[in-house]
Amino acid sequence: MNNLNTWTGLINAYRDRMPIDQGEEVITLHEGNTPLVPLPYISDLVGANVYAKVEGANPTGSFKDRGMTMAVTKAKSQGKKVLICASTGNTSAALAAYATRAQIPCVVLIPKGKIALGKLAQAVMHGAHIMQINGNFDEGLRLVRELSEIDSVGIMNSINPFRVQGQKSAAFEICDALGKAPDQHFIPVGNAANIYAYWVGYQEYEQDGITSSSPKMRGVQADGSAPFVYGFPVENPETIATAIRIGAPASYEKALTARDESGGSITAQTDEKILHAYKMIASKDGVFVEPGSAASIAGLLAAHENNEIVKDSTIVCTVTGHGLKDPDTATADIQIPAAVDPSLESVMSLIDRL
Numbered sequence: 001m002n003n004l005n006t007w008t009g010l011i012n013a014y015r016d017r018m019p020i021d022q023g024e025e026v027i028t029l030h031e032g033n034t035p036l037v038p039l040p041y042i043s044d045l046v047g048a049n050v051y052a053k054v055e056g057a058n059p060t061g062s063f064k065d066r067g068m069t070m071a072v073t074k075a076k077s078q079g080k081k082v083l084i085c086a087s088t089g090n091t092s093a094a095l096a097a098y099a100t101r102a103q104i105p106c107v108v109l110i111p112k113g114k115i116a117l118g119k120l121a122q123a124v125m126h127g128a129h130i131m132q133i134n135g136n137f138d139e140g141l142r143l144v145r146e147l148s149e150i151d152s153v154g155i156m157n158s159i160n161p162f163r164v165q166g167q168k169s170a171a172f173e174i175c176d177a178l179g180k181a182p183d184q185h186f187i188p189v190g191n192a193a194n195i196y197a198y199w200v201g202y203q204e205y206e207q208d209g210i211t212s213s214s215p216k217m218r219g220v221q222a223d224g225s226a227p228f229v230y231g232f233p234v235e236n237p238e239t240i241a242t243a244i245r246i247g248a249p250a251s252y253e254k255a256l257t258a259r260d261e262s263g264g265s266i267t268a269q270t271d272e273k274i275l276h277a278y279k280m281i282a283s284k285d286g287v288f289v290e291p292g293s294a295a296s297i298a299g300l301l302a303a304h305e306n307n308e309i310v311k312d313s314t315i316v317c318t319v320t321g322h323g324l325k326d327p328d329t330a331t332a333d334i335q336i337p338a339a340v341d342p343s344l345e346s347v348m349s350l351i352d353r354l
């Protein structure tokens with residue numbers, strides 16, 4: 001018999017590797033277990049076996065659910081009365097959903113006018129208390145940090161150590177699916193917790209002998225928002241990839257650890273290259289991701305041009321969030337064709353042009 005529908009979330013699936021106590025109530029939306037999808041077009045292009053870890057398939061449409069199930073589970077058992085985060089959008093969407101499940105009110109600080117429409121819709125629908133600030137993500141996070149001395153308030157940004165513990169599960173899933181660790185792993189880098197979380201997961205499996213290696217971690221930033229490439233914080237980060245529009249990453253040192261211990265790199269791509277990758281993965285391989293997520297693909301394409309891809313090697317690109325999160329970018333330069341009569345002739349004339 002098929003064991004369909006037995007997945008009850010990543011905490012239960014990887015219980016012995018999670019900081020969870022016997023009898024502790026698990027706050028879950030059955031996140032995780034996302035598809036590891038082969039990308040045939042892109043694989044052909046770069047001459048390797050390329051897979052996308054499709055994190056848009058999580059309950060709120062991004063990998064943030066992985067950290068949030070763990071962090072909200074802990075906040076609930078610690079008796080927190082209010083949960084708060086600063087967010088470029090997806091953290092607030094995830095927190096709003098998990099706080100609802102835990103029945104704890106939440107406050108989300110979002111940068112004015114810079115949040116993708118889908119993410120805002122989620123925070124609204126899950127009943128988050130939304131505060132728009134005249135400032136960017138970095139300023140929001142600074143504000144949140146100042147609240148950390150108030151015991152009843154739970155800080156739900158990735159400076160919350162439980163987030164990384166949940167997020168490392170994505171590396172476990174990849175190794176479980178492939179039966180080994182990939183050779184290289186490309187991942188978008190914003191606040192820089194996720195690249196570190198994957199590294200923690202890969203290292204844990206290797207140290208326990210479940211895998212015999214760990215991949216080179218290849219972080220990818222956007223050019224206008226690339227503190228790792230410049231080596232110093234960026235005051236006014238700008239990029240169309242709003243999910244990684246962060247100038248002063250909270251996990252800066254940890255991401256450097258992941259980069260250096262793995263023998264990897266953190267590079268930056270222009271918005272133009274990111275949008276090119278965004279369109280390619282959607283139109284050639286059928287996977288619709290948000291612009292920030294396509295940074296990993298753009299990084300892979302650049303690495304290929306630099307001859308950094310070994311033929312037939314195994315490569316995973318994390319695509320961090322669903323394309324529907326940001327419908328404005330998707331439809332920015334399309335023209336919806338004018339309406340025509342609903343006739344067979346109209347349809348046939350279109351078909352004939354294909």
Ligand SMILES: *Cc1c(COP(=O)(O)O)cnc(C)c1O
Pocket residue numbers: 062063064090091158188189190191192193194195243244290292293320321
């Ligand atoms: C949060 C987020 C990122 C950046 O992850 P970090 O851990 O902050 O580096 C990238 N893409 C998407 C879609 C995100 O939501």
